[in-house]
Amino acid sequence: MPETIRFTLDGQEVEAGPGETIWDVAKREGTAIPHLCHRDAPGYRSDGNCRACMVGIEGERTLAASCIRAPSEGMVVTTDQPREVAARRMVVELLLADQPEEAYDKSSRFHETAEAQGVAESRFPAMAPQEVPLLDNSHVAMAVNLDACIQCGLCVRACREVQVNDVIGMAGRGHAAFPVFDQDDPMGDSTCVACGECVEACPTGALMPRGAIPDRSDIDREVKSVCPYCGVGCQLTFKVKDDKIAWVEGAEGPANENRLCVKGRFGFDYVHHDHRLTVPLIRKDGAEKGLNVDPGNWSTHFREATWEEALDVAANGLKGRGREVAGFGSAKCSNEEAYLFQKLIRQGFGHNNVDHCTRLCHASSVAALLENVGSGAVTATFNEIENADVAIVIGANPTENHPVAATYFKQFAKRGGQLIVMDPRGQGLKRHTSHMLQFKPGADVSMLNAIMHVIVDEDLYDRQYIAAMTENWEAMKAHLAEFPPEKMEAICGIPAETLRDVARVWAGAKSGMIFWGMGISQHIHGTDNSRCLISLALMCGQVGRPGTGLHPLRGQNNVQGASDAGLIPMFLPDYQSVTDDGVRSAFHEIWGEGEVAPEKGLTVVEIMDAIHEGDIRAMYILGENPAMSDPDVDHARAALAKLDHLVVQDIFLTETANYADVILPASAWVEKTGTVTNTNRQVQMGRPAVPWPGQAREDWWITTELAKRLGLGWDYTHPREVFAEMKQSMASLDNITWERLESEAVTYPSSGLDDPGAAIVFADAFPRDGGRARFTPASVVPPDEVPDTDYPFVLITGRQLEHWHTGAMTRRASMLDALEPEANCSLHPRTLRKLGVEPGDLVRLTTRRGSIKVMARADRAVAEDNVFLPFAYVEASANLLTNPALDPYGKIPEFKYSAVRVEAIAPADVA
Ligand SMILES: Nc1nc2c(c(=O)[nH]1)N[C@H]1C(S)=C(S)[C@@H](COP(=O)(O)OP(=O)(O)OC[C@H]3O[C@@H](n4cnc5c(=O)[nH]c(N)nc54)[C@H](O)[C@@H]3O)O[C@H]1N2
Ligand SMILES: Nc1nc2c(c(=O)[nH]1)N[C@H]1C(S)=C(S)[C@@H](COP(=O)(O)OP(=O)(O)OC[C@H]3O[C@@H](n4cnc5c(=O)[nH]c(N)nc54)[C@H](O)[C@@H]3O)O[C@H]1N2
Ligand SMILES: [Mo]
Secondary structure (H helix, E strand, O other): OOOOEEEEEOOEEEEEOOOOOHHHHHHHOOOOOOOOOOOOOOOOOOOOOOOOOEEEEOOOOOOEEOOOOOOOOOOEEEOOOHHHHHHHHHHHHHHHHOOOOOOOOOOOHHHHHHHHOOOOOOOOOOOOHHHOOOOEOOOOOEEEOHHHOOOOOHHHHHHHHHOOOOOEEEEOOHHHOEEEEOOOEOHHHOOOOOOOHHHHHOOOOOEEEHHHOOOOOOOOEEEEEEOOOEOOOOEEEEEEEOOEEEEEEEOOOOOOOOOOOHHHHHOOHHHHOOOOOOOOEEEOOOOOOOOOOEOOEHHHOEEEOOHHHHHHHHHHHHOOOHHHEEEEOOOOOOHHHHHHHHHHHHHHHOOOOEEOHHHHOOHHHHHHHHHHOOOOOOOEOHHHHHHOOEEEEEOOOHHHHOHHHHHHHHHHHHOOOEEEEEOOOOOOOHHHOOEEEOOOOOOHHHHHHHHHHHHHHOOOOOHHHHHHHEEOHHHHHHHHOOOOHHHHHHHHOOOHHHHHHHHHHHHOOOOEEEEEOHHHHOOOOHHHHHHHHHHHHHHOOOOOOOOOEEEEOOOEOOHHHHHHOOOEOOEEHHHEEOOOHHHHHHHHHHHOOOOOOOOOOOOHHHHHHHHHOOOOOEEEEEOOOHHHHOOOHHHHHHHHHHOOEEEEEEOOOOOHHHHOOEEEEEOOHHHOOEEEEOOOOEEEEEOOOOOOOOOOEOHHHHHHHHHHHOOOOOOOOOHHHHHHHHHHHOHHHOOOOHHHHHHOOEEOOOOOOOOOOOOEOOOOOOOOHHHOEEOOOOOOOOOOOOOOOOOOEEEEEEOOOOOOOOOOOHHHOHHHHHHOOOOEEEEOHHHHHHHOOOOOOEEEEEOOOOEEEEEEEEOOOOOOOEEEEEOOOHHHOHHHOOEEEEOOOOOOEEOOOEEEEEEEOOHHHHO
């Protein structure tokens, strides 16, 4: 380790730690040195090109750029002598000459800097009018006004080094050097993914979020909160003007370090959409249930009600029905709201029929993790990839679905880390990989067993770790003997030699991590898939150290928290089993009234089946849209229509609300207070930035009011009280208090009030009997429905960057909808040619369950016998097609594999 260095700054003796520049030390000491090309934020390299931060160094003839200059022992540095002060002013004055007359952004860092140095005008000639670059307004979310550009290169570093999107470069020289997008395309036509990192970095307003023009500082208030989209849990600051979100800035959260993606930066005007539910609604007598309500004009089917009436009607339809009731809670709401929801179902109806979208998501991963590791959460934060030398990403598409996590993965690869991606589809991470295994869909177990076979065969496993930390190794080893890569090659489609190579790279890793997503979990053998990944990590000792770990990338912003809070039919909060007498009596103690039922409840897809069978007759659905997100959605919609009584609590009149008897208008995430837990186990505070519209209310309030009408003695008046109650039964929240969360994010487990929490767990023992993790062998199980002559293609459903699940939010976010406005599927160009379909034409996709028409894109990343289909579009609902067959352990449906027919649509048929 380099020693601390002592030097003199403006006559004071100061110290510099390892890696600190003069600028850093000055800042720490409270001496502000101007800076333009230097951005004081994690991930940004200083470049020293703008000369706005010049300082004097004794004995040196020229001034030095303090943002890149490291101090040396005994150095004498001045920041306040006439020479450097004049030089810095000159730099700003020269730059000001070229600024547009009417500054786009008077509050930009450049203008602040000029003002602070007393530079109001420039003596130097402005750029010749013919040289002034034209405005580029081609992008829906950002405006480019290169007239204001000072060539500092921060946007290039933002795009290439921080987000690793490699879209922006510099072209030209000297005065005429300007940022360009993908070789001279206007920004709107480039491959830009609109993460907005460049607008955040730009010090002059040459790049601006459109919502912030003309003046970034023209806001009423700033509110720090968490992004409501994915499980990465980015912290951000809402800039609010006239009670509307004007623009958004990344904040320095532990997971995102200021970074955001397109949804987190530009995807918030859905909360101001005129489709927002603002009054409680009751179905009109005789109004037919079905997908027939215009969310902008519900009065055809619903009438406005007071809260009193709506809550009474909602509660009366549920009251006294015991086992006939089921509830779907929400992973979009807070921890406190999830906790109250499961408590309401359990306490109010005396059974455990409560579940949520985790069932459709990582249920199988969690089943395998609980079985073999003893805990369903990640063993290490995704940011730990910083300390890894090999990483596997399998069945996950983070550049689109966890874009900020992906920036860390790409940086890892850029630094020389070996990135192994396994996915039947080529995807955004492909160009960063050392190994890209594009294997056959559904063939994960064969591929992973083959890799593990090689590790055994070539004696590459970690004997010591296995002996000390695991059980069932001998059985595992014997099982793997059946899976040589030469035999598995035909099943998974990856050459044996590649499988051997990957096995050697993984087993040779000093520190390796495994990340996975829906491509692993959403299969009838999803639990087996996850078992293989756990075994692969264990046999090489890749858990419990920096840069190692198992990380199922959690999906919804609060799916980790909602699961922890007990929105699961087998578990009370903190995965305490409902079948355990001691657990139930402990909850009885805390809750006071109502016994917790000893039988596991029904899961999401089982509940839909039970409606058809007449066993479930009433439902309470909070912040979920099963009429779009369940598999075989015709069957699910028919079930919702069959209910005697359906209460839906949402922010929009969703497809599911089309079947409701009562609709309760909720406040959106940006309008409420509550905590959420991200994929990294980091618990963070969400704060209200704007008021809720009309009579909409916070979800916890609505659930509490319902509980009162069901006869439960609830008297919560603030989420803080709910959090305090949660802590009584949830050891995971030990040392995490509401007060702490008001000022910091805390990772669980946290060992003390000063401990920010453990990024890595299970170094010494696993939370299983005996402290050991387990190897559970998995055999090859074919998909439930394999292609045949009638249905010759494989249908893979999933996601795309701009849209969120069922589209409820993102199709109402103007910029996101403008970027991706039309239902689409992707096929290989050769397949399209064979079918006689031009890219952009409609095709018909048909499975045994249903048929849709959808626009086809040509995409070489999709295998020739596959179709990829996102599920965000009601006009072409993917889930009319998907297979509801379930994994026996996780009860998760096979969203990632159905047999499908693809047909060109005759022009006459297009309309
Ligand atoms: N933009 C956006 N981001 C999201 C979401 C969203 O709706 N939109 N949703 C959030 C949620 S809740 C979740 S759960 C996550 C999901 O995030 P991901 O897990 O990344 O989601 P998917 O796109 O469903 O599928 C991931 C990949 O699995 C691959 N795959 C398909 N079949 C197989 C297979 O048989 N084996 C393997 N190994 N891979 C296969 C697909 O090609 C795809 O690239 O995203 C979260 N983030
Ligand atoms: N074909 C196919 N289907 C899939 C998947 C797949 O890969 N392929 N993936 C599955 C997975 S992993 C998941 S997680 C599910 C997701 O399925 P869902 O959870 O049903 O989908 P979302 O669209 O996220 O629904 C969230 C709902 O919450 C509402 N909402 C947002 N904020 C709030 C709030 O603060 N309060 C209230 N009350 N409501 C709010 C939104 O308007 C929306 O209606 O889809 C599953 N379905
Ligand atoms: Mo999910």
